[in-house]
Amino acid sequence: MTTPLDTSVCAVHDGDTVFFGGFGYNQPFAIAHELIRREVSDLTVVRGSGDILLDQLVGAGCVSEAVVAHCWNAIGPTPTHAFRRAVESDDPQPLAVEEFGLGDLNLRLFAGARRLPFIPTTGVVGTGQFEHRMLDENKFVEVTVGDETHHVLQPLAPDVGFVHVHRADESGNAQLFGPKAEMKYGAMACDHLVVTAEEIVATETIQSAPEQSILPAFIVDDVVEVLGGSHPAGVLDYYPRDVAYLEHYGEATVDTDGFEAFLDEWVYGVEDRSEYLTKLEESRFRRVPA
């Protein structure tokens, strides 16, 4: 049974730690926009790369903490201006960023998915991530094994996770084409997992290519059908990254007024992703699906 998108987001409560999967591609923008419309607040967002998805949540006032390796607009590349404003000037509110290298962030999710008490890492001493601890004093903990000292990371198990895939069946078996980035481990680390899919397909289709599955149904709590759910990020073979839109975003959101105008137009000004896609169709940007 699939779940409507506006029901699936009810899993998120103010103050939750939320994982948004995707790494420049397959990003759950439809979900993020619904959360913005609902004015969720005080979230701790976990992502490998924050991208403009985190930028939008931050600028909309939904986020108080972020656990990320990186945050920018890949086109340019251009700064994610709302992210910068929050960290530099507490606009619209303070944002505490716990920075990890991307590998270590992946290790934390790997450990979270496996209920490990900690996971070791090696190349950390002397880095800024090692020396600055915003959210947790135990960010890196020194341990002794025999006569050697090592450092270990805490597991990371977010309350809720959203992962956008190419296709899934009604049970929630989820298939994603292309590289997986952090999505498999991140998804499996979450207490409550929502999969959004471009299309819902028959079980026979899933079973004709089980090697494409990244999540089995028993791990997935809700499966939501949302065509175009990743725009402006791309979905391999389904639609490309919308370079013009991302370039426009980078220019339009340089200041707070521009950011708010952008959200008014593309998030608050539409009821759901279907209306967003209609608006996109009528705009100078890409058609989705292509």
Add this chain to the structure above:
Amino acid sequence: MTDMTPTEREQFLYTVAQEFGPDDAIFTGFHWPTVAARVARRLHAPGFTAIYEAGIVNRGTPGVMPTSTTEVSAFDDHSDMYSNTLDSLQTYLKSGRLDGAVVEAATVDRFGNVNSTCVGEYENPTVRLPGPGGANDILAYGENVTLVNGSTDPRRYQDQVSYVSSPGYLGGDGERDASGYPEGSGPERLLCPLGRFTFDDTGRTKLDAFAPGVDLEQVREVTGWPVDDGDYDVLPRPGEESLAILREEIQAARDRGYTAIKS
């Protein structure tokens, strides 16, 4: 008659492209390395293996200039394997089986440390930059790492960065080795529009070669680093055919929104 003298940018891109050998497997970072990789394929290394941090192992010329390393559609035609970030950053880099890594170093210091996180205090920065992404792993675990800095702004070359997003030789004098990093890992060279630096036994930068037309005074002025007098090699210039290809690729990057190349 087209001008056959390469601009600074054309020369720089040509220099970076030389790091990709025809039979090499190279971990390829975003921005200049991604552009240079496509140049390298068109010039002399069409079949080199590129590893990207989303989990892409790729061995062919993308049909379009990728906007970044996560624009998967650009790599889809010629990828040998798709896996994940943990494999790319925490397995392949540590395997000892890559020939090198080429990674952006937007602000670099004398010890090869990179700051891509903040200007000012981390907790309260004047400017919050993007953060390390996968570059942290590349410098921590990669072998034969080439740092790439496309700027001639002196602020991008420092004595010691205030925040180490991605670790080079830390404070030098053996500090990196004493801090648990794998033996043989770390930056081997820095390429910039002024030329090529290597790292001496203490982990400090050492001028190795000039870019054509550059002199010692310019190197000292831009980097602020102590550079000995002496005779230095000059990096090779692109020939006519190569220059034509470089110009096409620069235009392609411009068309795909690369800000540093648009200006």
